[in-house]
Amino acid sequence: MDINNNDISNLFSFVDTVIPSIDEMPSASEVISKEDLVWILENNIKYIDPIKDFLSFVKKEPASRVVGGIQELNDDHRIEILNLMESVMPVQFNLFIEVIYLLYYSKENVHEIIGWNSDELSDENKMKPFDKTILEKVSKREPFWKQV
Amino acid sequence: MPKNLPYKDIVIVGSGASGGACAWRLSTSGASVVIIEQGPWFDKNNYPGDSNSWEIHSKNSFDFNPNVRKLEADYEILDKESDIHPLMYSAVGGSTHHWTAHTPRFHPSDFRVKTLDGVADDWPISYWDLEKYYDINDEMMGCSGINGDPANPPRSPRQMPPLPLGPDGERIAKAADKLGWHWWPSDSYQASEDYKGRVGWNNHGTFASKKKWQSIASTDHTYIKPAMKNGLEVRENCAVQEITVDNSGKLRGVVYVDNKGVQYFQEAGKVILACNGIGTPRLLLSSKSKAFPQGLANSSGLVGKNLMYHPYASVSGIFADKDINYSLGPLANIIIVQEFYETDVSRDFVRGYSFQMNRSHGPGHTSLGVGAGGKIVPWGKEHHNEFKRRFKKFLGLAVISEDLPELHNRVEIDENLKDKNGIPLPRIFYKTSKNTRNLLDHGIRSAEKLLKEAGCYETHVIPTLESAGWHLMGTAKMGEDPKNSVVNKNCETHDVENLYVIDGSVFTTSAAVNPTPTIQAVALMAADKILGV
Numbered sequence: 001m002d003i004n005n006n007d008i009s010n011l012f013s014f015v016d017t018v019i020p021s022i023d024e025m026p027s028a029s030e031v032i033s034k035e036d037l038v039w040i041l042e043n044n045i046k047y048i049d050p051i052k053d054f055l056s057f058v059k060k061e062p063a064s065r066v067v068g069g070i071q072e073l074n075d076d077h078r079i080e081i082l083n084l085m086e087s088v089m090p091v092q093f094n095l096f097i098e099v100i101y102l103l104y105y106s107k108e109n110v111h112e113i114i115g116w117n118s119d120e121l122s123d124e125n126k127m128k129p130f131d132k133t134i135l136e137k138v139s140k141r142e143p144f145w146k147q148v
Numbered sequence: 149m150p151k152n153l154p155y156k157d158i159v160i161v162g163s164g165a166s167g168g169a170c171a172w173r174l175s176t177s178g179a180s181v182v183i184i185e186q187g188p189w190f191d192k193n194n195y196p197g198d199s200n201s202w203e204i205h206s207k208n209s210f211d212f213n214p215n216v217r218k219l220e221a222d223y224e225i226l227d228k229e230s231d232i233h234p235l236m237y238s239a240v241g242g243s244t245h246h247w248t249a250h251t252p253r254f255h256p257s258d259f260r261v262k263t264l265d266g267v268a269d270d271w272p273i274s275y276w277d278l279e280k281y282y283d284i285n286d287e288m289m290g291c292s293g294i295n296g297d298p299a300n301p302p303r304s305p306r307q308m309p310p311l312p313l314g315p316d317g318e319r320i321a322k323a324a325d326k327l328g329w330h331w332w333p334s335d336s337y338q339a340s341e342d343y344k345g346r347v348g349w350n351n352h353g354t355f356a357s358k359k360k361w362q363s364i365a366s367t368d369h370t371y372i373k374p375a376m377k378n379g380l381e382v383r384e385n386c387a388v389q390e391i392t393v394d395n396s397g398k399l400r401g402v403v404y405v406d407n408k409g410v411q412y413f414q415e416a417g418k419v420i421l422a423c424n425g426i427g428t429p430r431l432l433l434s435s436k437s438k439a440f441p442q443g444l445a446n447s448s449g450l451v452g453k454n455l456m457y458h459p460y461a462s463v464s465g466i467f468a469d470k471d472i473n474y475s476l477g478p479l480a481n482i483i484i485v486q487e488f489y490e491t492d493v494s495r496d497f498v499r500g501y502s503f504q505m506n507r508s509h510g511p512g513h514t515s516l517g518v519g520a521g522g523k524i525v526p527w528g529k530e531h532h533n534e535f536k537r538r539f540k541k542f543l544g545l546a547v548i549s550e551d552l553p554e555l556h557n558r559v560e561i562d563e564n565l566k567d568k569n570g571i572p573l574p575r576i577f578y579k580t581s582k583n584t585r586n587l588l589d590h591g592i593r594s595a596e597k598l599l600k601e602a603g604c605y606e607t608h609v610i611p612t613l614e615s616a617g618w619h620l621m622g623t624a625k626m627g628e629d630p631k632n633s634v635v636n637k638n639c640e641t642h643d644v645e646n647l648y649v650i651d652g653s654v655f656t657t658s659a660a661v662n663p664t665p666t667i668q669a670v671a672l673m674a675a676d677k678i679l680g681v
Contacts, residue, residue: 018527025532044208046216079528097527098516102207105511106200114539116475116511118200120353120360127312127351127477130333130340132294134318137325138332141298146257146490148264148274 010070017078031107050095150411159416164242166651166671167422168367173675175378182381187221187238197358203512223567230578234617241368249337250481258659271656272637281669289365290343293335299486314477323602329487336481337365397439420648425620428653430574445641454553454622456658460613461588463595464544465604475508497586499550521608547591550660624653639674
């Protein structure tokens with residue numbers, strides 16, 4: 001896919017800036033891995049070019065070159081770079097965010113904390129059958145479709 | 149040179165909503181019928197529901213948009229000049245594998261808009277001509293719903309009870325009652341109970357579950373497999389490149405290519421196109437010959453013209469309740485509101501719209517802005533708080549507008565850009581009209597009123613949903629006059645005997661509801677006309 005291990009590490013170094021740990025919520029790097037990033041990029045072609053653009057953008061930033069490489073950036077620098085990219089390359093930036101968000105919210109431990117239960121047979125997901133008493137008012141209305 | 153295949157009485161190109169229905173009806177006659185389908189058979193066990201990564205798939209390999217999916221069977225659609233992106237799915241069963249199965253009928257007035265409102269044209273058929281075919285289709289697809297809707301003519305008993313409204317649906321219903329507005333439980337081809345071998349919803353599960361997808365009718369199961377028992381043949385992964393005629397313009401058959409690149413000529417007595425409102429004009433315009441230099445069946449110049457979608461506006465409301473899970477239940481086949489369906493001369497638009505209620509999405513989609521006007525949950529320190537505020541806390545109303553036919557909204561083919569099978573790509577030109585804009589704006593204001601009455605504390609609006617081109621209509625218009633239409637009231641082209649179009653392309657006007665039951669009713673009617681019934 002034309003993105004190497006170092007690129008993935010560079011990319012991964014930003015994920016906690018995107019989703020930090022707050023209260024009971026884990027940060028992105030606590031639930032997603034570099035392998036997850038490789039998987040989503042290998043299997044979903046639409047992300048490749050935007051991610052390459054993201055990486056090129058980051059590499060060109062003076063802070064990335066001066067401080068000792070992308071992976072050594074501090075959080076303030078990362079926030080600065082993300083803010084800049086969001087304003088100048090919004091399409092690519094949003095797809096970068098999409099990758100992180102979709103991976104993060106695909107994880108079971110995140111589902112447990114936020115209360116997303118996809119087990120279709122659990123009692124929590126059982127609905128009451130349709131009750132026609134709800135139709136009491138509207139069903140008394142005279143038919144109003146146009147006769148033609 | 150293509151390999152010649154033995155003669156068939158009837159070739160149907162496409163196996164989706166219309167192709168499946170028509171094939172079943174024709175298969176009962178003893179005629180030799182073959183469907184040629186560009187996509188593969190689809191295994192219902194392969195729906196992405198129930199996997200934790202289903203939201204990743206639904207934004208990629210199971211996206212509605214073929215330009216995003218880029219599957220083997222998809223062709224690119226050149227849509228940069230269209231306000232709305234066309235959506236479709238290629239498989240045996242077509243887009244009925246990837247829909248909400250919201251299945252309202254057109255109103256009788258929808259067939260008479262010229263007479264009633266002085267716009268567009270009347271259809272050459274009426275609601276009453278289609279009524280019995282709607283009923284047959286409901287029986288075959290299996291309709292969950294309930295009779296008595298005052299906004300529509302009485303209809304045959306629904307096969308199954310309505311899908312559950314849920315406490316959120318009841319909120320909308322009660323709010324509509326308070327405003328004195330119409331609402332009704334949606335008719336749906338999602339089975340609320342087990343139905344003819346299909347696993348029912350049975351009031352269980354989130355909308356993302358595999359069971360949900362399996363409970364939704366798709367024509368491979370409802371029509372095509374029963375038709376195969378009558379002798380129907382299905383050729384999957386085969387793309388039709390051209391419909392051929394002889395020098396006198398008489399129909400001969402179709403040329404198609406399989407996924408190994410082998411080309412065939414299938415001679416046929418009749419050819420029926422069921423490739424949707426983009427695929428059908430694409431094929432007709434690509435089938436040029438000495439007899440038909442402008443493309444087949446195009447003496448009117450209307451093949452590809454009058455493209456209609458249903459432009460949608462989306463209005464979502466965020467609610468504060470902690471006791472209601474707004475993500476539980478069917479996604480968008482819950483409640484329909486038709487208070488503003490007909491023309492009101494006091495408004496600044498003609499015709500009208502419906503509301504289609506929809507629910508909260510999964511966590512990934514919520515984070516990406518679904519339900520909040522497309523505004524992505526902010527990244528960084530604010531992320532978790534804002535996510536919590538939205539997650540499972542919004543419901544929406546889609547404003548589905550009637551789209552009037554306009555010549556400049558159209559499908560063309562680009563002779564210089566072809567797919568892997570050498571078929572020119574379709575290029576779409578579409579601009580939302582002033583009438584539609586005014587109509588959608590009215591719908592947005594009404595939707596905000598209803599959501600506020602239901603108790604939401606914040607609304608978000610998307611004035612026109614770009615990725616909402618589910619309904620593709622009008623590009624091979626039905627009419628009496630060959631100068632002003634492509635097919636007659638039997639769906640046979642005016643120009644070429646024995647060539648038929650049965651998908652949404654033939655729609656004279658679009659109405660303001662999801663079109664699938666009407667597409668299928670027209671296809672069943674056309675089959676009866678072909679059989680002389």
